């Protein structure tokens with residue numbers, strides 16, 4: 001017979017819960033309001049993407065990368081395309097590279113807007129969420145112009161991008177770039193420096209740099225812990241090495257380095273930087289092809305590569321083994337949120353239940369890429 | 373350090389337990405004996421010139437035709453900015469390898485995932501359960517010879 | 530304001546009981562906040578700034594106990610399916626289900642090659658309206674809700690035996 005621990009109460013949070021950002025289930029052992037241990041249960045959205053990859057051809061799998069992290073579909077498309085191109089060894093036209101960077105950075109903004117909005121609504125402030133969606137709709141419109149979809153774009157393809165941009169896209173993007181930066185100030189006034197909000201997040205769930213590395217935490221969560229590590233800078237792909245942008249790191253402005261507020265603020269800073277990158281790209285535009293010549297039936301040379309790119313949530317990597325046929329032999333997806341979530345049990349011993357929501361929200365996890 | 377030097381350092385330190393160096397993969401990979409994996413990993417993490425700060429990823433691979441399973445550890449160092457892949461080859465009928473969760477705690481979930489999808493057993497793992505699929509699921513779905521089930525609980529699959 | 534007040538000074542209205550019941554049901558379709566995958570983001574955006582689902586009397590509730598409508602927004606896996614059944618059972622009657630997106634309709638892009646995805650939520654719970662799309666645009670979802678409202682209006686509660 002199992003021994004019942006009388007001191008603690010078991011509490012289930014999820015899989016249907018507004019603050020778990022999807023179908024995550026947390027089993028919480030609590031003593032009143034104080035959490036003693038958290039065990040995440042994942043897999044409620046396991047759609048077997050890796051198995052699907054083995055059964056489809058390389059181009060056929062691109063739409064599935066949209067659904068890998070649907071808040072950053074462009075970035076996922078991009079990482080996958082980069083992986084296959086590494087084995088194909090093809091040159092991507094300059095115009096396609098610029099387009100890719102623009103899309104990736106716009107998508108980074110729209111993804112961070114959801115992070116901003118959902119964290120604020122988790123903390124009980126619903127208005128910032130509406131603000132975030134308002135700006136996101138603008139970006140959705142831009143993406144709808146280039147590829148017709150609002151969420152699952154399937155725009156960045158192996159070899160380049162699906163089609164060239166329509167007339168008016170550049171003007172509309174410029175309009176967005178003028179419209180957006182003042183909004184960030186609005187967010188800061190409304191939320192970031194709000195006393196209650198700071199109280200809720202500062203000094204909560206501090207991730208030390210050592211822990212972050214041990215658990216493989218990447219992206220804004222790692223940078224919030226004070227480690228300047230951004231793949232766009234460290235292993236530049238596309239034309240990121242020609243662009244001028246800063247990499248914000250956590251400084252412990254409101255508490256200690258690596259607390260929940262720092263993690264939140266990384267996203268705000270990064271949105272500013274992304275807007276800056278898009279502006280530079282627009283100035284660099286030049287005529288040319290939007291896609292390299294890729295054969296209709298794509299046979300990828302045999303080989304093994306691990307390629308990674310900086311997604312809004314961290315390092316997205318694809319480990320691809322090709323046997324020279326039209327289908328991958330093995331495609332392993334290294335998803336940033338998977339590692340970012342695995343640190344939660346470590347962070348949440350002794351916190352209050354309400355803070356647990358702040359922890360999950362500030363890590364900005366997304367379930368489809370955890371479960372794949 | 374580049375991959376070649378890392379390989380040389382390893383083969384000096386662990387003579388006889390490093391099997392092979394594969395240069396044409398990206399990043400370059402080193403095939404090692406499966407029972408030496410914990411020693412090698414802790415060496416890689418500790419040694420100041422190597423200092424592999426984190427395990428980037430861990431993947432299982434089913435090589436059905438050769439009767440083997442692979443586990444591939446992608447390791448990276450933030451300080452030295454180098455990367456390497458370690459590979460262990462396992463018997464397909466009884467795949468097991470010691471866990472490295474003591475070295476990088478993040479490995480815990482990756483190993484559970486490889487167990488869940490491939491049935492690779494990680495010896496001494498603290499919590500080896502299915503992670504993505506439900507506990508009552510049958511079979512190891514990522515194996516090449518996996519047959520999709522017909523029914524699950526009360527509905528058709 | 531003032532649309533009804535000026536026109537109906539005596540406060541007497543004639544209608545049938547059925548119509549009145551149905552009208553009240555359709556005008557306050559509280560939906561459960563239940564998003565599993567990509568379609569859930571479109572559901573969120575439908576509820577937020579631009580599309581403003583509140584106009585239809587549909588506001589979200591965090592618990593099934595307070596919901597009339599379950600919008601199944603996203604993929605349902607076999608692991609999740611039992612929970613969906615339970616959530617549906619927890620909702621008080623009258624209750625309605627909208628299957629939003631190809632995944633909830635049929636399994637969508639995962640129909641053929643995935644071992645883990647339930648091929649249509651109608652295998653486990655009854656569905657009133659199917660909204661196709663991957664993901665459906667907010668306009669499509671709103672149309673689905675209006676279709677459901679039409680169906681609610683057709684319902685006969687008081688019939689002679």
Ligand code: SF4
Nearest residue numbers: 567603630631632663
């Ligand atoms: S229908 Fe398409 S968009 Fe909706 S959940 Fe399924 S895959 Fe995602």
